[in-house]
Amino acid sequence: MKLSTKHLLGIKDLTTEDIQLILSTATNFKDVLQRPVKKVPSLRDVTIVNLFYENSTRTRFSFELAEKRLSADTLNFAASNSSAAKGETLLDTVNNILSMKVDMVVMRHSASGAPHFLSKHIPAAIINAGDGINEHPTQALLDAFSMIEKFGSLKGLKVAIIGDIMHSRVALSNIYLLKKMGAEIMVAGPPTLIPKYITEALGVRVEYNVKNALQWCDVANVLRIQLERQNQPLFSSLREYNLAYGISRKLLESIGKEITIMHPGPINRGVELDSDVADGPSSIVLNQVENGVAVRMAVLYLLSGT
């Protein structure tokens, strides 16, 4: 039993069976994480480099913990204090690291397609930890795992993805995955942050009114405004964004039904999500983080054998 791919570059390349295998393996690893010894020896002969060309807290810690729980040896790379700052190319950096006998590469990069480029030039297995505005596959997998944990299945589940759809790799990976698993998807937010033709390209509903989106959905996956990727003003101010598209307790109460709130983090409190919602009873934000380790263990384990 193994995945149909050698790398995890995006959800786009995965089959439904791949996704199911990753999620069911993650269930087993979640059990491991509840034990007194939260560690298994599966990858004790594997060395993994975490190559982060872009800032990250959750994802990097989550990958590093997953690697350690699997007994792998880990190397951490941050672009800001490495030779990349002296002008070394991506391929040179990776080839140099691999010549020190490293088996797998976990990679985040601000350029969309960077891990795909790398996968054509190096023999090691590559796991995409977020590439530009393209994909963030492990986030979509842990989101799916958390939704299945709460609802039992994704089939027919109504998921609204709310916020900066245009610049979000989380949105794209989630859309690919939810479609493959039979969920219904709506994207909502300001027209300037929702790509044109997204309905034609990806078959999702579009809604520009957040209240309508909330009324429709079972789960609201709220995304961060990716200010670092917006090089022109796409909405007038954060304050105005919060008033029109932010999710507050008052807004949720006016819907009159229970909606599960998700967020991939980091949360801009008071912008896309108010604190009383982020920390409220219907939020599963911290479950997402907890499940992230198990899901990443499953991905690393399943890709290590090839």
Next chain:
Amino acid sequence: MKTILSEQQVALTVKRLAHQVLEQHLKLDNTVIIGLQPRGIFLSDRMVHELSALVEPASISYGKLDITFYRDDVRTELHVANKTDIPFSIEGKQVVLIDDVLWTGRTIRAALDALLDFGRPSKVELCVLIDRRFNRQLPIQPDYTGRAIDTITTQKVKVFWKEKDGTDCVELIS
């Protein structure tokens, strides 16, 4: 293909193994039974069923252990994991590990590693339905044996269980 144990023999052997375990442990209050996933569970289920007719069923602690993540052949072959379910402490307990076939001993090696991550048992014993005694790759021997057989490595031993395969029997495939 040669039948090693018929349906009637499987039933008698399981009954005998249950009695032998009880003979050693008398009461099961400091003993835990742990079946190995996936195919040792059929045998351990039957043995626990036999034991519950002989002792107070509430005194039997029965768990299931999956060893997938502890295997030493992860690099060559990936296996699908099963559920581990040990809802009690094994600290200071006498553990009876149960599996269907003992062959190279590598599964039991992995099982011992997996087991020790749950605590420190006072003793670990091994109970198997079939012991392929001349094929061991590690120094591991069973304490309770259904039937010891002599095989060469190219032969296969297949254990069929009614719950899964529709019939109870053990066959040797050359």
